[in-house]
Amino acid sequence: MYSLPLKTATGDITFSYVISTPTQTAVARIPEEEADIPTVVFLHPVYVGKIIYHPQFADRQLRRFNLVALDLRCHAGTVGRSGPGYGREVAARDVSAVMAALRIPKYHIFGLSMGGCVAIQTSILFPEAVLSVFVVSSLPLTEPPDIGEGRQEIFDCWKEGAKLEGSEGSSQQADYKEEGGPMRDAYTGAMQLGFNGEPTPLFNAICQRSFELLGPRWTDEQLADWKVATVDFFTLREAYTMEALSNIQCPIRLIHCGADIAYPIEMTEELATRLTRAGVKNVVVQQIPDAPHFGTITHPKEINEMFHGYVLSSCAGSGKVPPLPPPEKIVSPWLDELKGVGFEDDEDEDSGEEYT
Incomplete structure (x- = not known):
């Protein structure tokens, strides 16, 4: 690249x-x-x-x-x-x-x-x-209200997972594969939107690589930008x-x-x-x-x-x-x-x- x-x-x-x-x-x-x-x-x-x-x-x-x-x-x-x-x-x-x-x-x-x-x-x-x-x-x-609410819920789960696992001071990287974790909930929500809850092996790999590139640490500034890009982009249109x-x-x-x-x-x-x-x-x-x-x-x-x-x-x-x-x-x-x-x-x- x-x-x-x-x-x-x-x-x-x-x-x-x-x-x-x-x-x-x-x-x-x-x-x-x-x-x-x-x-x-x-x-x-x-x-x-x-x-x-x-x-x-x-x-x-x-x-x-x-x-x-x-x-x-x-x-x-x-x-x-x-x-x-x-x-x-x-x-x-x-x-x-x-x-x-x-x-x-x-x-x-x-x-x-x-x-x-x-x-x-x-x-x-x-x-x-x-x-x-x-x-x-x-x-x-315009974005239907229920879909917009779903996007907000995905972000909320992402934020919780990032704060728990990938924030400054943590030794762990945010992991969407961890069953029961908030990051997994965010991933599941995204898969419901994109694949009706049935992701393919190719898309799992695409997600893993895309998320790796985002980095293991999430500051408040990065999370604010992520909300703008993944929620506000849609709901404020x-x-x-x-x-x-x-x-x-x-x-x-x-x-x-x-x-x-x-x-x-x-x-x-x-x-x-x-x-x-x-x-x-x-x-x-x-x-x-x-x-x-x-x-x-x-x-x-x-x-x-x-x-x-x-x-x-x-x-x-x-x-x-x-x-x-x-x-x-x-x-x-x-x-x-x-x-x-x-x-x-x-x-x-x-x-x-x-x-x-």
């Missing part, structure tokens, strides 16, 4: 990111000879970092493109404060700043849940840069205004996961309707049956195929899409990290494929 220190309007942040290209597993910059290939930036959901996109970066079809992933504030390897008021607008400006620093002027965005919210906001603020938006499990226009949405100049695809227990498809359709009424010309809703909220992990084959076709259609006539790379060249930049926490790459249950 690579680090990119930036001075932002709300403080100094060092973003953790990675770039994979058709010929390179991980690079700090896109090689000049691949600069004209379509580029996609992946924005992760709450709690975990960019590593959640292991199944996408290991997909041969998607590796026809340049793929960029970064950790948002207070997540995984990115260092810096969220600060009061952190939300989708600050996050969208972060995305734009990172892409500008990487000298990538135009890009497609793939966002999952919270990442999708940031993706739409980026297309509002920087319409000249965003070529298309693909959102899996979009957030509703206001609905997009029609004026804001009218700035969008690119197509938007909204993928609803059919077994999502937090947000029914009607909420996705409500967002699509508002986008269309605001003048966004190409808004489509699709559904993946039986997929939970974090469907990119459980149903990568279906979602990857949808996204591959979507990017190709957005690039029709450009002549810049390379042929499929050789299978032996396709390795996820996170494979070694996942193996380091015990994941075996033949455990991808639903797709029937091995992701390396």
